[in-house]
Amino acid sequence: MINKFAVKLTGYIESNSKLNKLEELEQIQYAITTILNEFFKIMILIILFSIIGKLNYLLFSMIILLSIRLFSGGPHARTLLSCLLWTILFFILTSIIAPLLPRLNQSIYYGLGLLSLVVIIVQAPYPNPIRPIKKKKRKQYLKILAISFSIFWTYIILFHINNSSYLNCGISTILLHSSQLIYTKKEV
CATH class of the missing domain: 1.10.287 (Helix Hairpins)
Known part of the structure; x- marks a missing residue:
């Protein structure tokens, strides 16, 4: 339709x-x-x-994800239905399950944040096979924006969010997105 x-x-x-x-x-x-x-x-x-009843976590996670994924790219599903199902699963993990987890040691959050940043630095931008990135300058521009938004959100999450539910929601959003950049085949 x-x-x-x-x-x-x-x-x-x-x-x-x-x-x-x-x-x-x-x-x-x-x-x-x-x-x-x-x-x-x-x-x-x-x-x-x-x-x-988890709209607040969804919106928080969605803002983080969209601002990073827009520039870092990522894998795409073949159909709208499979995309919708994967997206629902992603947000169930970040917006329902992650906020329920207890607060971890701060050094674990730092490690997860750093790991996510390293992955985004190395892997971004992940090209869409339908719309490949042809120009090297554009690729560099997208990489810089992906890294910048990742640093921005990691900083905000680690140093300005005291609520463990939002801390877990935010860090899991960046971690899950960056893991998608690792475990999928990159089209060159």
Whole structure:
């Protein structure tokens, strides 16, 4: 349904603009599809976590994840349904299970934060096979932004959050995201 709507919207844009290059239209359709898919997933997540009563942790985890993943990239599921299921699992781990865990020794949090940062420094940006990063300068730019947001959030989580539930939620978000960058095959 989302793909059909994206095709119709792209057709409308094509007929009402001066765009007629196939490559540009494919990029527009891909962008529209991506935005609609993300909007759909976010709405499902908000409804689900509101019902569960964990919306605050979901939003906290989502802000951290989106600000880092936007620049670091990461693996993509083949279908919207599998993406939705993996995303729900990710946020169940970070927003329901992690906040329930007891507070750990501070040095463990420092170690996990440092480990996550090292992985992001080495692995980011993780390219999307559908939309590969072709320019070296763009790759460097994305890497710098991914590292910067990772450092920012790690600093905030480790030094400004005293609530153990939010501390666990935040550090698990960065740790799980960085682990996705390790355990997936990188397309060159």
